[in-house]
Amino acid sequence: MPQPAATIFLKIYLYRRVVQAKLFIDAHYHQPINLAAIADEAYFSKYHFIRLFKAAYGNTPHQYLMAVRINNAQLLLKTGMPVTDVCYAIGFDSISSFSALFKRITKHSPAVWQQTELKRAAEMKIAPLNFIPNCFAQQNGWTPNRNF
Amino acid sequence: MITKMNHVSIFVLNQDSAFDFYVNKLGFNVHTDASMGPGKRWLTVCPPEQPELEISLMAINEGMMFKQEAAEQMRVLVSKGTFGFGVFECNDLLATYEELKAKGVEFTKEPTKEFYGFEALFKDDSGNWFSLGEKKQ
Numbered sequence: 001m002p003q004p005a006a007t008i009f010l011k012i013y014l015y016r017r018v019v020q021a022k023l024f025i026d027a028h029y030h031q032p033i034n035l036a037a038i039a040d041e042a043y044f045s046k047y048h049f050i051r052l053f054k055a056a057y058g059n060t061p062h063q064y065l066m067a068v069r070i071n072n073a074q075l076l077l078k079t080g081m082p083v084t085d086v087c088y089a090i091g092f093d094s095i096s097s098f099s100a101l102f103k104r105i106t107k108h109s110p111a112v113w114q115q116t117e118l119k120r121a122a123e124m125k126i127a128p129l130n131f132i133p134n135c136f137a138q139q140n141g142w143t144p145n146r147n148f
Numbered sequence: 149m150i151t152k153m154n155h156v157s158i159f160v161l162n163q164d165s166a167f168d169f170y171v172n173k174l175g176f177n178v179h180t181d182a183s184m185g186p187g188k189r190w191l192t193v194c195p196p197e198q199p200e201l202e203i204s205l206m207a208i209n210e211g212m213m214f215k216q217e218a219a220e221q222m223r224v225l226v227s228k229g230t231f232g233f234g235v236f237e238c239n240d241l242l243a244t245y246e247e248l249k250a251k252g253v254e255f256t257k258e259p260t261k262e263f264y265g266f267e268a269l270f271k272d273d274s275g276n277w278f279s280l281g282e283k284k285q
Contacts, residue, residue, distance in 0.1 A: 142184050
């Protein structure tokens with residue numbers, strides 16, 4: 001049976017509020033974020049907000065915020081930024097809690113992860129063909145000419 | 149026995165613009181971004197929960213793969229929306245639809261209940277189209 005128009009509009013309205021909250025986290029992850037305040041801003045009770053957010057994104061707002069911070073930490077670590085600077089740049093105020101969370105998610109400490117990535121980037125500059133399936137490299141004419 | 153696909157190609161009109169679309173709008177991760185010489189670039193991205201699948205954003209350049217005429221024809225075909233490259237999946241279609249619309253992604257079909265599932269269609273910045281479906285619970 002089709003849903004009444006009012007129900008559909010309410011559902012769309014709620015979705016838009018949840019999406020706005022997610023986009024707010026995306027834009028402000030590096031700042032202190034009070035998730036209860038976001039729920040207030042979205043006109044939800046905290047528990048209703050968490051339930052809707054988890055239904056939409058598979059994680060609670062707090063889990064999502066932590067994931068966004070670690071994703072951005074990875075991007076900054078790839079630039080060679082010192083681990084301590086990265087920690088503060090993504091909104092953590094404790095190196096130990098940042099490192100612990102980073103290790104829990106990536107299985108490596110930030111320093112080890114960074115060294116691995118910087119090494120990979122350096123190799124990519126020197127020998128990019130090592131990172132491309134040969135069939136694609138050949139199709140593009142990137143493989144060196146060989147004399148048989 | 150074939151067990152997996154780990155690379156797939158999407159032909160794009162501009163790799164810089166495609167990078168912005170797939171990374172900043174769709175939220176994909178960059179897997180490999182290697183310069184292959186002036187104007188040549190190997191760029192692959194992965195959906196966030198599928199790091200083993202590299203999607204190669206291939207520029208349509210005149211060269212080994214395309215002769216000049218073929219490259220021009222390919223560009224026209226891509227920009228006209230000839231190619232549909234696959235089906236992406238999300239946890240919640242309505243939420244993802246609202247988010248991508250807010251980011252400026254163009255949808256050619258709003259979320260619709262079909263007999264095979266809940267689906268929307270969108271285009272990338274080049275004109276390639278994709279289906280977006282909701283993960284079955």
